[in-house]
Amino acid sequence: xxxxxxxxxxxxxxxxxxxxxxxxxxxxxxxxxxxxxxxxxxxxxxxxxxxxxxxxxxxxxxxxxxxxxxxxxxxxxxxxxxxxxxxxxxxxxxxxxxxxxxxxxxxxxxxx
Amino acid sequence: xxxxxxxxxxxxxxxxxxxxxxxxxxxxxxxxxxxxxxxxxxxxxxxxxxxxxxxxxxxxxxxxxxxxxxxxxxxxxxxxxxxxxxxxxxxxxxxxxxxxxxxxxxxxxxx
Numbered sequence: 729x730x731x732x733x734x735x736x737x738x739x740x741x742x743x744x745x746x747x748x749x750x751x752x753x754x755x756x757x758x759x760x761x762x763x764x765x766x767x768x769x770x771x772x773x774x775x776x777x778x779x780x781x782x783x784x785x786x787x788x789x790x791x792x793x794x795x796x797x798x799x800x801x802x803x804x805x806x807x808x809x810x811x812x813x814x815x816x817x818x819x820x821x822x823x824x825x826x827x828x829x830x831x832x833x834x835x836x837x838x839x840x
Numbered sequence: 841x842x843x844x845x846x847x848x849x850x851x852x853x854x855x856x857x858x859x860x861x862x863x864x865x866x867x868x869x870x871x872x873x874x875x876x877x878x879x880x881x882x883x884x885x886x887x888x889x890x891x892x893x894x895x896x897x898x899x900x901x902x903x904x905x906x907x908x909x910x911x912x913x914x915x916x917x918x919x920x921x922x923x924x925x926x927x928x929x930x931x932x933x934x935x936x937x938x939x940x941x942x943x944x945x946x947x948x949x950x951x
Contacts, residue, residue, distance in 0.1 A: 828886065829932075
């Protein structure tokens with residue numbers, strides 16, 4: 729039982745490049761979330777999903793897209809990376825019963 | 841709006857001393873409440889949670905928290921801090937389908 733895993737762990741992009749971050753969970757959780765964490769800003773919700781095939785915007789969705797084609801995977805895409813998207817990205821998941829979220833180890837993204 | 845707030849941005853404590861981190865909530869009904877810890881370079885780990893029942897909740901790593909409805913608080917405590925407790929601590933509560941996180945409290949442990 730690996731829990732929540734994130735791929736890749738680190739990435740450096742040039743401005744304008746695109747990439748996809750993969751989050752996978754093996755706990756059969758309904759809900760999945762993408763957050764970004766920046767110094768002094770805490771955790772901010774980018775997008776989330778309440779089930780396979782559904783997505784919704786969080787607090788800071790601009791510049792990001794997501795997809796939840798399979799229940800166990802939640803993809804976060806950056807179509808045209810900007811330096812403002814330099815951050816640490818965390819994925820989380822939970823059941824539909826309570827609000828306890830399980831977090832992945834994070835992806836550190838630098839956009840130059 | 842349903843939310844949690846952490847009044848203290850940074851706390852420094854001596855190793856072996858007690859620690860208390862504050863969390864205030866604004867919910868009408870009894871909320872689910874959580875404390876998470878994030879060690880440097882790591883993801884968030886659940887320390888403890890409160891759903892209902894006993895207002896004193898025990899967690900991992902020797903931490904406990906007390907739910908006080910009269911004060912709208914869910915403060916985290918540890919009787920004797922270890923150097924490995926240096927980390928950032930987040931209080932969280934539900935907000936629609938999501939969790940609302942406090943801004944976090946960074947704990948520094950001095951020898």
